[in-house]
Amino acid sequence: MKGPDEWDGRELPGSPGERPRIPSPRSAAEDHGPLPDTPPVPVADPVTDPFGTLPDAGPGSEPPAAPLPVPDPDPAPPHRILKSLLGAWALSACSAEETAAVEAHLTDCASCADEALRLRDAVGLLHPADSLDLDPLLRSRVLEGCLGRRPARIPVPDWASPYDAETAKLDALLRDMGEAEWRAPVRLRWFEGERPVERETTVAGVMGHLMAVDGLVATALGLTDPLGTAAPPGTPDPLIRTETFWRAADERENPLAIHAPWRDQSYALMRQVSFAGSKVAELAVPYGDFRLALRDSFLDRAFECWVHAGDIAEAVDYPYVPPAAGHLHQMVDLAARLLPSALADRRRAGLAAPPQRLVEAGAPGRTLHLEVEGNGGGHWYIALDSPAALGTPDRTVAHIALDSAEFCQLAAGHISPEEAAAGQNGERDAIRDVLFATASLSRL
Template identity: 90%
Template structure:
């Protein structure tokens, strides 16, 4: 039967016989039946009888029980224990409780305080605040010291030393680069005819270009061509070889995959010429429409390696140093020796005025005095009327003075002849022709 709105005794509900409630009815709140009773007083422990009773009511006159006293703190560890903890305290290896005990003891014990000070100073010597970056010149100093103390059993030819040094520097730069930097864009610049030319590639593309053109020297020495069966037929042109390598690498290779083959090829070149010695110095290396003796081809490759390493360093925002003074002098000397032939090529292409006819047979031809200042500089006399003639000071008609870095940037095609801040004196046409011939030495 139903006994109330909030109760059910198991009988039938008004909704029908045999039905059971699906959801219980809500209960009424306690506040609905009047105010809540006051809570009972909390029991307290009598410190005398150790019995629990209620708190005294306010106004009853009964005194509250006295507070229970706290236990005494633990005694400090003895002197010998605290002294044994000084080493761990100096290394910051103590627990918080041990640290507090040791530091409290140091305020009262002069001998332990002195020893703690000495231990802290010793810990400072164990952790010097030095930079983890190695000195960038450490490699060159170590190599210089080793080679100075024990000369190589098979020495590197003097004309191959610049290539050896520049490839080692570039290899060290590449070791510090990650995959993202290998994909960094690099702007290659050179000079064609009367105008500058640019080509954008990546760091991996630059290394592929160096390896493809170095392959001309490798094949001349009987080594494996890095292009393999993909080598283009006909005359070995550096530009065609580079384009062929770029197409093959774009389809098949990871950007970092070119580093190890280039490094191995440079090692193989150095080993080959070191064992061969002076017997191969005059071996002809074809460069498309002209040839260079092997000694000059190695200087050419060293110069291009330095120039393109600078392009890479600029792209990844990394400092890069120029070649050593003696090596830079050899590179500048090669460019100066190539200027008469470059001037003759420009005349055949109609880009320069024809040479002057000599008034009488045997009379000295015109020359230009080229002065390169700074590291690796010197004086050269450039023949203006015959590429086969030797320049002398007998009939100097013009004088150009350039800084060594500026001359190399002009020969690399990184600055135009108009931008070269040269000290100039003499025939204006001769000066212009030599500056443009210097820029025409550059190529991809």
């Protein structure tokens, strides 16, 4: 083996014949002092660091633990919690933090956004701008609409429709009243002779009065008399029947007990005339010293039901509306048709001027033109000299113009003839007699 400076004569790569240059051996690194400590080359672990990002501690060392995730300082609540808060959010009952979380969630969750919209619409129904009380005329309007599309097999007669509507309105009013309101004082007013009359009772007393007088119509139709064996014999006078019912009702402890019997009686009356139809329209119903055909009796009962329902509503501070225009017109028409007979009764009692002597029998007498303005109004010509005659426009000697509401208040005895703000023209005596005859139509 040759030393570093010896050459064995073989040709080495390079220029031909040129002695090759061999570098001198380098000194070891340890000859210049100790070696520095150098960190080992990191080796990536395929399990703990698949991407080669973690340093290796070297052979035999344990790989460092994976770093823990940094928690979000304000994590969003899960979906199920936010969904459970939608009801409170719709009612504006959430805290500020909950409200912010819910509204942020609604921008990302379509199902919760739809549910929130439905809940907000439902909350709007809980705070309506108008009253939730049902319109008392709702029943009559619904019936009218239904009957207009599909006639009932057993329709209600036209002359009984006002009674059906007014009893339904009064029934709706009574359903909202408590026992204390049933004991509220009610002032009943009517007109007798030349002066107004008043009597105080309670709401229960008013309903007893209506039930007792409606019993006259019930017995005429073959139904049970609400007074039973206590009904006074002889002439069926409405006042006597009412006082009899009041005396029997004094023993009752609960004033609400009158509501159900009155409602059942009104239902029975409507069923009876609906089945009978036009066959009973002219059936006579006695009212003491006078009689009314059944068709007119139902209008009379509808009018009194409306008037006394207004008395009850005034006593308990409850709003009440007048009848529908068509029904009110029928009631006004009945009062206008009864005026000649009422005028004749006042003449027999010496309370009105005598009739004008007719030149020949059967000749038309004087006529008063009654004009009722407003809802349910119209024009009527009242015969002044004979209750059996018909008024004619060519014999008009006086004219009275009244608002429909004021005419009804006058016919109910709630205002006196002197208080009626009537437009008047013509014979003063005829005008006065007709106004007082209108007030005399009222009774308890």
